[in-house]
Structure formats: structure tokens, C-alpha cells
Amino acid sequence: METCLKGIAEHFPLTEKELRGYSSLGLAYIGDCIYELFVRTMVVTKGNDKANHYHQKTISYVNAAAQTAMMEKIKPLLTDEEKAVFRRGKNAKSPSPAKNQSSHDYHIATGFEALMGYLYLSGQMERLEELIRTCLSDADNL
Template sequence: MFERCAAMDDLWNMTLTPDELRGISSIGLAHLGDAVYELLVRSYLCAEGKATGKGLHRATIELVRAEAQARRAEAILPLLTEEEAAVFRRGRNAQVHSVPAHASRAQYSEATALEALLGWLYLSGRKERINALFLEMMKAEG
């Protein structure tokens, strides 16, 4: 049904080649990056001791909303390498067809760019870099 690539032998530790990465659309990268970001947020909140039902859910929603992601993305832009900045720009230029009512198109584009970057870093096998950028994002006021 699906064509397997060698990286699919260990889905927690994927490392795609540059050619394989270029073959994934910005929307595809953002789709994965959205999950990466949400997993990091949930892990962060649990480790921080906010693991209570409704409060945990609300805290997660506040951090994963497009507006919050856009603010945090702005905080890490100066830290990005040229290659990362290019992926970020590519994600920001992705053609999204719907924008949530609570976010502006600009905020949603920034959030999509951040998610594309996180998806790209994840598929590149650069988990340490994801961690470093995420920790910087969590220092940003939100």
C-alpha cells in the first residue's frame, strides 16, 4: 500500500535524506511538526507538574494555538541557521486554505512555518536541535 523507505525501520528515530525531505510538501512537514510541537508541549506541561485534567488541557490549548506558536516562532528566528530559515520561509509560504477564526492569516502562516520547521528537523533526525529551539520558545512570553 505504502512505499517504505529505509528510515521507516525506526519511526522514533527517523533520518531522511535531503532528497527525501525535499519530496515532502510544506503542508506535509507542518502536519508532522504540529504533532511534534504538541507532544513537546504536553511533555513539558506534565514534567512541570501541571498534569491535572481540565487545567492541563487548557494549558495545552493555550500553547498550541496559532497565536502562541507565532509569538514563539518570532523568538527563535534569530537563532535559526540559514538552512532552517529557508525551511521556515518555505513553510510560511505554504498555501493554506483555511485559517482559524481566532488567528490572523499572518499568525497562522507563522505557526505553519514553525510546524514545518519542526517536522523537517524531526525527519532530519535532529531531535537535539528541536529540544534546544523548544526550550528557547518556552522562555518567550506567551
């Protein structure tokens, strides 16, 4: 998957200066998609199933509470730069309130998604995959 994602990102290159200018919510927007793509791929490759079952399994990994748990899992592994990106995302002011989640979890999840988006857009695919694999390492019980 790393090669596929890298191929997409290479078509839309950003300089480091441009990337640092992106809003945390912009990073979270793309990070949400990238993380969910990994989760959906994992769920589907576990075996053939009904679409609704895929959806139910997926949302158990992509909701704010689950992403908060994932963040706790990878936090000790983060570099100072990654911690700063997460913190910016966590502290970003969202125009919409948290839906069906606590405000705390919603902010942590936004930071998590911003980190995923930053790693993706900066071309750090190996690091992105390493962190996501760590997040999903206990997913064998799906």
C-alpha cells in the first residue's frame, strides 16, 4: 500500500514551506481518508463478508474514541516534530461540534488525523505505515 499512496502523493508535490502553511484541519481532512483506507483494506482482506459487516468493523477503528486509543498507543514512538503536528491538530478550533463523541476524544482524534495527513503529504510513507501498523497490531480479533 505504501507504494500506491506514494504514487498518488507524488502527483501533488508540496514543499516543506507549503506543507507547514496548511491548517491542521486540512491535514486532518486528508489524514482521516488515509487512515480509513488502511482500516478498510485491513477489514476487507480479512475475508469476504457483507458490506454492512465491513462497515461495522471499520467504524469500530475510525471513530474518535478508537482513534484516541490509537494515539495513546503510538504517542511514545513519536518524534518531536510529529508531537508538534499532533498538538496543533488537537488544539485546532473545529467549526462543528463533536457528534456522538466526547469533546476530548474528538480533539485527540483530530490531532491523530492531522498527524496521518502530515506524514502522507510530506511523503513519509514508511513512517505512516509503521505508525498505522502499530495502531492496528491488535486487530487480529476482527
